[in-house]
Amino acid sequence: MAISFDNIPATLRNPGTYIEFNNELAGASSTMFKVAIAGQRLNTGTQAAGIPVRVTDPTQATALFGQGSMLAGQCAAFLNANTDTEMWAIALDDNASGTAAAGSITVATAPISAGTVALYVGGTRLSVGVSAGDSVATVASSIAAQINAALDLPVTASAADAVVTVTARHKGEVFNGLDLRASFYDEAMPSGLTLSFANLSGGAGNPDVSVALDAMGDEWFNWMVCPFTDTANLVSLETELGDRFGPMRQIGCRAFIAFAGTHGETGTFGSKRNSPHVSCMATGTSPTPTYLVSAINAAVAAKALAIDPARPLQTLVLKGMLAPSRHQRWSQSERNLLLFDGISTFTVGSDGTCRIERQITMYQNNASGLSDASYLDICTPETLERIRYEQRLMISQHYPRHKLASDGTQYGAGQAIVTPQIIRGQLLSLYRSMEQKGWVEDFDTYTEKLIVERDADDANRLNWRDTPNLVNQLRVSAGKQQFII
Template structure:
């Protein structure tokens, strides 16, 4: 009997037609891409710490993680940018040893006319009604009441005479970057009113990412929204992502972070990291909190990368992200420098729309500490991940229970036997498919350099080395016009 059956025994004597089904040639499979957001919850949330939960609606996140919590705000930002990619979340509690960031708003000149004070906290607008006869204390009381009335804000307020003290709902240094300002859209301040708004400071000790990393287990999440950029958490995340990327686990993913600071501070931060699986958006003076910016960036990138991992993300809009004031927007030269510091950049349209400019990883140097651009763009590890998945799928779907023989073996047609030559043909055929998808190029050299052989020590093992030539992205168009007059 030449054909290898899976279920029909060779010892049948009872008459009948026995037909089994085998899906090895069906080839119908795909990745259900998943994002996981990691962030802090409030005690008012119902979700326990360190347990992944799927989230489909911002109101669900409020119930799970508490209204005004970091994680609820991250989920709202992510779903606002992309409601199609499956989204999970892992809640963390505040570090008991941490401190909450604080600042003050001091009213030092009362209004001379009635009006409305437009206060922006982390990009969220708070309207404060001002009466013409209000003194400084009355204005401060109104500001305090308006802030505490908005339960979705990331901070709370207390008032003493003419000063309002703002305190982040969570502990951690991530909230030191929380932006507080007035009149973002150039609204008019009530006549005579003058305020002094301090900078958020004093927040210490972000939660440890350890419980979230443990909670990931061996589940394949394609992208992680990471709100923390402190060294300890980044090192832990880099270690985990490297392990997930490796050949023993093969469940690689990219983590999206964001960093707020001056150009110099941002460049210094970026140049201190070096990892091909973390991408960090430099937000500059954007009012949008870094944890929300990371969520927006990840959601936007995930939607595009899930469709085509090789297609660049440039020009994609970042819905919900507010631009810096016009005079604070980084120039092209400044952004170009950051792209050499491992920091991803964005541009701002005239109407304030923020668009991705170049999504790079934080990988900058090789093991010899020499400049290395091999993993510069996020499309590189994303495309490699998908190629590996397709090769694994091909083996597991088409050759799950095959025997291995040398080339030239005269086995019967229909036998479940694979040889190096057969597998080489499968890899070449797959490369053609990947070429049609626009993921790779140069089939001729791939064919020439492809090596497939049976292991000389372990005869049950088939080895291969291939050299996929990843398609590149059209990023820079340079022309020279030699005009004639």
């Protein structure tokens, strides 16, 4: 009997027709991509720290992680931009040794007419009503009361005389720089009223992101949101993501972070990192906090990359991110410099919409310390990940329990046997299908350089070396006009 059956025994004498099903040739693949969001919880939430939980609704996140918590805000920002990608959240407790950031709003002069203050706390708009003749202390109390009434805000407030002290709900560095301002959209201030602002500062002691990384285990999360940019956490993140991308685990993940600061501070920060699996968006002076921008960026990127890992992300809207003021936006040349420092950039439209300009990784130098652009764009590791997955899927689907023989072996038709030549043909067929998807190009060179062979020392092992030519992206168009008059 030449045919290899899986379940019908050879020693069968009972009369009847027996048919087994085998899906090796079905070729139907389905992938549900997943995102993991790491962030801080409040003790008012019900979810224990360090345990991944699937989140599908902002109200669910509020109950799980506490109203006004960082993680609840991250989940809401992600879902506002993307409800299609499966999202999991991993709660972290505050660092017990940390301190909370604090800022202030000072009422410098009292209003002489009634009106409404358009107050923005971390990009969230609040309306504060004032009356003519209110004292500076009264206005300060009204501002504090309005902040405290907004329970989803990541801060609380207290007023003393003319000063409102705004304090982060969480300990740690993430809330340093949290934006406080009025009239983001040039809303009119009540006559006579003047306010001065000091953004939050003094926060210290982030949680350890390793708790979230350990919680991910060997589960394959395609993307991750990390709110922390301190060196210790980034080293842990880069090390784990590099290991997950490696051949022994093959569960690669790209992490999204965000950094706020001056142009010089941002470039300095980026130039010290070198991971092909971390992508950092510079936020400049955007009122939207970095921990929310990283979630928004991940949401937008994940939705597009799941559809096509090779298609550039440029022009995609960062839904929910507020732009820096016009006079504080970086020029084209300034953004170009950041793209050489491992920092992703965005542009701002005339309507204030923020759009991804170029999503790059933080990889900049090879092992010799020389400049290397091989992993510059996030599409490169994303496409490599998908190619590897398709190759693994092909082998596991078509040849799950096959025997291995050398080319030229005269085995019977229907035998569960595979040879190097068969695998070579399958790899070529797969490459052609990926070419049709627009992931790769140059089939002829791939065919010429493809090597498939049995291992010289292990007869049960099949080796191959291929050279996929990843399709590139239209990033720059340049023309030269030599005009005639």
